[in-house]
Amino acid sequence: xPNPLRSEGEAxxxxxxxxxxxxxxxxxxxxxxxxxxxxxxxxxAVVVAWWWRAQKREPRPIEALAVPPGPGDERRILVIAxxxxxxxxxLERISELASDANARVLVVTPALNSPLRHLASDEDAARxxxxxxxxxxxxxxxxxxxHARGQVxxxxxxxxxxxxxxxxxxxxxxxxxxxxxxSNWLEHGVVENARERFAVPIHHVVVDLSAExx
Amino acid sequence: MATVDHAAHxxxxxxxxxVDARTLGMFLFIASEIMLFGSFFTIYFFVRVAAxxxxxxxxxxxxxxxAGMNTIILVTSSFTMHWALQSxxxxxxxxxxxxxxxxxxxxxxxxxxxxLEYSRIGFTPHTDAFGSVFFGLTxxxxxxxxxxxxxxxxxxxxxxxxxxxxxxHHGVEIPGIYWHFVDVMWIVVYTTVYIL
Numbered sequence: 001x002p003n004p005l006r007s008e009g010e011a012x013x014x015x016x017x018x019x020x021x022x023x024x025x026x027x028x029x030x031x032x033x034x035x036x037x038x039x040x041x042x043x044x045a046v047v048v049a050w051w052w053r054a055q056k057r058e059p060r061p062i063e064a065l066a067v068p069p070g071p072g073d074e075r076r077i078l079v080i081a082x083x084x085x086x087x088x089x090x091l092e093r094i095s096e097l098a099s100d101a102n103a104r105v106l107v108v109t110p111a112l113n114s115p116l117r118h119l120a121s122d123e124d125a126a127r128x129x130x131x132x133x134x135x136x137x138x139x140x141x142x143x144x145x146x147h148a149r150g151q152v153x154x155x156x157x158x159x160x161x162x163x164x165x166x167x168x169x170x171x172x173x174x175x176x177x178x179x180x181x182x183s184n185w186l187e188h189g190v191v192e193n194a195r196e197r198f199a200v201p202i203h204h205v206v207v208d209l210s211a212e213x214x
Numbered sequence: 215m216a217t218v219d220h221a222a223h224x225x226x227x228x229x230x231x232x233v234d235a236r237t238l239g240m241f242l243f244i245a246s247e248i249m250l251f252g253s254f255f256t257i258y259f260f261v262r263v264a265a266x267x268x269x270x271x272x273x274x275x276x277x278x279x280x281a282g283m284n285t286i287i288l289v290t291s292s293f294t295m296h297w298a299l300q301s302x303x304x305x306x307x308x309x310x311x312x313x314x315x316x317x318x319x320x321x322x323x324x325x326x327x328x329x330l331e332y333s334r335i336g337f338t339p340h341t342d343a344f345g346s347v348f349f350g351l352t353x354x355x356x357x358x359x360x361x362x363x364x365x366x367x368x369x370x371x372x373x374x375x376x377x378x379x380x381x382x383h384h385g386v387e388i389p390g391i392y393w394h395f396v397d398v399m400w401i402v403v404y405t406t407v408y409i410l
Contacts, residue, residue, distance in 0.1 A: 008390035012296045015394045015401075019289060022405040029410050036410065121238070 021047070075100050078164055079107040079148075080157055081176035082130065085137040087207030090176040091144060097172065097203075098146045105141070105148035106168045109134045110160040118155055127152050157190050161198060173198065176205045240388060244395055247358075251399055254351050258406065261343045271344045274337050281408050284327050285400065288359075291320035292397045295390050302373075302383045310378065310386070314370040317393065321363050328356050348407060355403050358396045365389040 021043055029036025077097050081090055085107065098105050113126035134150040141148045153160030161173060175191055177183040185191070191204045261267050270276050298313025332349075339349040369389050372378065378386055 008296065008299050008387045008394070011391045011394035012292060015289075015292050015397050018398045018401050022401050026405050026409040119238070 073102050075103045075172070076168060076170045077103055077105045077172050077174065078161065078168060078170035079105065079174045079176070080110070080153075080161055080164075081107070081137070081174075081205075081207075082109050082112055082133065082157075084176045084178060084205075084207035084209060085109050085133045086140055087176065087205075087209060088212055089207050090174070090205050091137075091140055093174060093203065093205050094141060094148070095144045095146050097174070098148070105146060106164060106170075107134060107137055107141070107148050107150040108153040108160050108164050109137075109150070110153045110157050111155050113155045123155070126155065157185055158193055158197065161194060165198065170200055173200055173202045174205060175202060176207055179206050179208050240391055244392075247395070247399075251354065251402075254347075254354055255402075255406070258347050258351060261347050265343070267343055269344060270348075271342055274335075274341075274344065276348075276408050277331055277335065278408050280327065280331055281404055284324050284331075285404050287320050287327070288324045288397050288400050291317045291324070292394055294320065295393050299383065299386050299390050302378050302386060303380060305380045307373070307378075311370070311373050314366060314373050314386070318363060318366045318370055321359055321366060321393075325356060325359050325363065328352065328359075351403050351407055355396070355400055358399065362389070362393050362396045365392060 024043060025036055025040045028039035077094070079085075079090070079094055081087075084090060094105060094107075097103065109130040111123055111126040111130040113123055117123065117126065130152045134152060138148055138150045151164070153163055157175070164170070173194065175185075175194060177185045177191070180186055191202065195202050262269050294313045294316040296313075298310050298317060301307075301309025301313055337345045337348075339346050366389055369386050372385055
């Protein structure tokens, strides 16, 4: 939805809306006090309803991001995982995909953060936690014979993928999530949106950490 | 001879790729402004609604027509501000300069008219609660117009010195957001204090 603080253009449109809103209330209020109150209530309800619908509206489809090809016969595998980054099914899948001698693996762990901390750019703790998970995952991969690189990415997994694609590129993407019902990423359609947005094969690996620990 | 390593620089700061720091600064600033104006409007509603003070208290009269003309002037200045930014986005430097100068002059006209209005209005901030609230709200807004004019003056001088381009015009965009915010606040002040 439009944010009147993000750009001058949107602030200008917000001003025009405010002029119409207050002019209607003032005109009705001058004619009759109760008419002014009714116009105020009706217009406010319309604005709130419009805002509510704008919040709920599905995001517009994003044009698929072109992924640059890698050198020669190299196979680049991009892994996006957070809490599930050390899960056994994921490590197995990465080992399987990276069995090719020419495979290069980049593991990205998005620095998940609360909306308030994100807005205040207070990301240090989130990045440190993501880095910690990433280090343990890379060590586990090394134990399995897979030499991967790793980096902490943006808190939004789609943004993290996009950032990694711009620097690393990828021939395949592996997205690891918790099982359905427990995964915030699945609830927000991260896998479907990634398939829509990025023109490379995307593998979805489900890691049930509670089953693994139990 | 000593050489300077031009490649040496501090590491790139980590910041979100979605919230620009300057936009965040403007967001926090305007949030604080809304709270400031909110406190003044709370006094206004208390005096007028809770205490039931007649508005304006007889025999005082508010110059509704002059303030209405001033409102038109201020809203027009938002159009010229928008034109200025749209011009530089299209590479039209003359439009940028003309838009900024017009916006500055319209804002200055608004402020001078308000000062003139104060000198002729017939009551003062210490006349009664109505006077205090009137001068408090309109004076607070006037102070914001003054700050906006300062920002516009800086942007105008920079525009005449050849700053800004189609790609780089943040120095016009930020004062523009602030100016529209000041206009929105005036619409609220004018409607509640003068009209209703």
